[in-house]
Amino acid sequence: xxxxxxxxxxxxxxxxxxxxxxxxxxxxxxxxxxxxxxxxxxxxxxxxxxxxxxxxxxxxxxxxxxxxxxxxxxxxxxxxxxxxxxxxxxxxxxxxxxxxxxxxxxxxxxxxxxxxxxxxxxxxxxxxxxxxxxxxxxxxxxxxxxxxxxxxxxxxxxxxxxxxxxxxxxxxxxxxxxxxxxxxxxxxxxxxxxxxxxxxxxxxxxxxxxxxxxxxxxxxxxxxxxxxxxxxxxxxxxxxxxxxxxxx
Numbered sequence: 001x002x003x004x005x006x007x008x009x010x011x012x013x014x015x016x017x018x019x020x021x022x023x024x025x026x027x028x029x030x031x032x033x034x035x036x037x038x039x040x041x042x043x044x045x046x047x048x049x050x051x052x053x054x055x056x057x058x059x060x061x062x063x064x065x066x067x068x069x070x071x072x073x074x075x076x077x078x079x080x081x082x083x084x085x086x087x088x089x090x091x092x093x094x095x096x097x098x099x100x101x102x103x104x105x106x107x108x109x110x111x112x113x114x115x116x117x118x119x120x121x122x123x124x125x126x127x128x129x130x131x132x133x134x135x136x137x138x139x140x141x142x143x144x145x146x147x148x149x150x151x152x153x154x155x156x157x158x159x160x161x162x163x164x165x166x167x168x169x170x171x172x173x174x175x176x177x178x179x180x181x182x183x184x185x186x187x188x189x190x191x192x193x194x195x196x197x198x199x200x201x202x203x204x205x206x207x208x209x210x211x212x213x214x215x216x217x218x219x220x221x222x223x224x225x226x227x228x229x230x231x232x233x234x235x236x237x238x239x240x241x242x243x244x245x246x247x248x
Contacts, residue, residue, distance in 0.1 A: 021056040021078060023100045029057040031103075032116065036210050040121055040235065041182055043210045048112040053104040059097045061118040062126070064154075064161060066184050066231050067091040068113040068207050074104040087114075090186045092161060092231060094126060094154045115184050115208055117233060119159070126156040135162065138173050148172045158237045164230045166191065166222035174219040181234040185209040189228035192221045205230075 026032050026044065031054045036043040042061075048054055056078065071087040078100045097118075105112040129152040139147030148170045154161040166172060166189075174196065185205040194200045196217040205228070222228045 021100075021102075023056050023058050023078070026057045026059060026116075026118075029055045031055075032057070036182075036212060038212065040119070040180075041212075041233065042118040042120055043182070043184075044116040044118075045208050045210075046112070046114045046116050048103060048105045050105055050107050050109065050111060054102045056100055056102045058100045059095070059118075061097045061120060062123060063095055063097060063119060064115075064117040064231075064233065065093045065095060066115040066117065066186065068115060068186065069110060071112045071114070072106040073112055074106060075101055076104060077101040090163070090229060090231075092153050092163070094128070094161070113208065115210060117182065117184065117210075121158070123156040123158050126154065128154055129160075139170075141170075146170055153231075155236075159233060159235050162232045162234060164228075164232055166220065166228040168222055168225055168227065170222050172220040174217065176217045177213065177215050177234065179235045179237075180212060180214050181232050183211045183213060184231040184233075186229040186231060187227065188224075189222065189226070189230075190224035191228055192223045194219045194221075 027034060031048045032044040032046050034042065035045050053076070056076075067087045067089055069089050071085075073085050073087065075083045075085055077083070082104075084106075103112065133152045135150035135152065137148050137150055141147055146167050146169065148167070149163075149165045150172075151163045152160050153163055164172070174194075185207055187205075188207055189203075189205045191203045191205065192200055193203055202223065
């Protein structure tokens with residue numbers, strides 16, 4: 001009888017183990033396309049076709065998820081009940097790492113698309129911004145809807161995530177970045193950049209583009225016909241990284 005009970009318990013344990021999902025690293029998940037990496041961040045362009053589910057993948061690091069289009073998904077976190085989620089275009093979420101999940105795209109007419117930005121260095125004091133979140137920007141237009149805006153979404157002792165909007169024709173006056181930052185395009189755009197002491201250049205951006213920008217003093221003007229929307233992950237308490245240390 002005892003041997004039979006032990007055999008039954010072993011069988012139950014084996015079945016339970018066999019039913020555990022196979023977990024892959026995020027770099028091996030086919031919907032996650034690595035587009036940039038350096039010592040501080042790792043960025044993935046994530047595209048899941050309609051009515052598909054990603055492989056179960058591991059998130060070892062804290063990360064930002066930047067929505068690139070509306071989404072109707074199910075978050076299948078290992079060890080928890082599936083959680084339906086409706087996400088908005090441009091929605092930014094800060095997520096603590098240390099878990100595995102898969103994502104099901106419920107949409108029948110468009111892919112699930114986001115930019116996943118992993119923080120490779122430890123963060124302290126991370127939280128959503130709740131006060132003094134608007135960054136005052138000068139604007140010469142009487143129509144405030146034509147003025148640039150910058151809003152702090154999340155911040156920590158090491159970084160802050162900022163939402164930047166430039167209406168057509170709007171200018172983000174000359175400003176200084178003393179440390180590097182990562183820019184994520186939430187919309188297509190045409191922006192004219194003037195670096196202090198340098199020439200003007202036009203930057204053509206597409207949804208999902210990611211660019212690492214070293215310390216700079218510059219101004220930005222939207223020369224396109226549509227609003228330019230960007231998220232910038234600005235490092236506020238980290239040593240500047242020279243271009244030699246950056247690798248795609």
